Amino acid sequence: MTFADVTSGVLEFVRHNHNWSALIVFVLAFGESLAFVSLVLPFWAMLVGIGTIIGAADPLIFWTIVAAAAIGAALGDWLSYWLGYHYHAQIQNMWPLKNYPHLIETGHKFFEKWGVWAVVIGRFSGPLRASVPIVAGITEMPVLKFQIANWGSAFLWAFVLLSPGTFAAQWWKEYFF
Numbered sequence: 177m178t179f180a181d182v183t184s185g186v187l188e189f190v191r192h193n194h195n196w197s198a199l200i201v202f203v204l205a206f207g208e209s210l211a212f213v214s215l216v217l218p219f220w221a222m223l224v225g226i227g228t229i230i231g232a233a234d235p236l237i238f239w240t241i242v243a244a245a246a247i248g249a250a251l252g253d254w255l256s257y258w259l260g261y262h263y264h265a266q267i268q269n270m271w272p273l274k275n276y277p278h279l280i281e282t283g284h285k286f287f288e289k290w291g292v293w294a295v296v297i298g299r300f301s302g303p304l305r306a307s308v309p310i311v312a313g314i315t316e317m318p319v320l321k322f323q324i325a326n327w328g329s330a331f332l333w334a335f336v337l338l339s340p341g342t343f344a345a346q347w348w349k350e351y352f353f
Contacts, residue, residue: 179217187225194230194237201226201241202248205334209252211259211310212270220302220337227338238338245334246327249299253309253326260313267310283311292317295325299333 186204190197204219204226223245230241260267273279287294295317298308312322 183222183225186222187229190226191229197226197230197237198240198244201338202244205245205248206252209249209256209306209309209330211256211306213306218302223337224340227340230338242331242334242338245338246331249333250327250330252306253295253299253330254323256306256309257313257317257319257322257326260310261316261319262313264314267314279307280311280314283308284315287312287315287317292321292325295322296329296332299329300336 186200190200201223204222207213207217208219208223226241230237267273268277268280290297295308295312298304301308309322309326
């Protein structure tokens with residue numbers, strides 16, 4: 177079974193079971209934001225697809241889906257930050273960081289330059305999305321600053337990710353049906 181098959185299966189399940197969509201979106205956003213997991217399993221495509229399905233079927237639950245995605249993403253980043261903060265020595269000896277030891281130094285410079293905005297920028301940058309929180313923890317970014325940037329950017333990210341499909345589906349229904 178390929179990742180494309182899994183994606184099709186999840187989208188088909190959501191299409192027929194809207195009452196499960198918030199939980200599925202929460203889990204996908206959590207996985208998308210978790211360090212190392214999103215490098216292997218890019219769930220953002222499923223999230224965009226679910227935004228389209230929900231917009232076409234029931235636009236009233238859009239904000240529930242946005243909240244589920246934002247909470248899942250923020251909790252995934254929070255866990256990644258916590259792991260980096262508490263296990264920075266062990267994590268630096270794991271893949272991919274052990275192969276690229278200069279990344280931590282680069283991460284320090286990135287956080288020194290951008291501060292809390294580094295978390296916001298990272299949220300919207302595909303390759304950085306899951307690595308920024310763990311590096312924030314490793315570099316011991318203050319928890320309160322991290323969490324403010326984490327939760328604020330998570331809600332913005334969820335809206336930006338889910339709204340194009342939802343609004344496109346609503347537009348399509350309005351003008352073609």
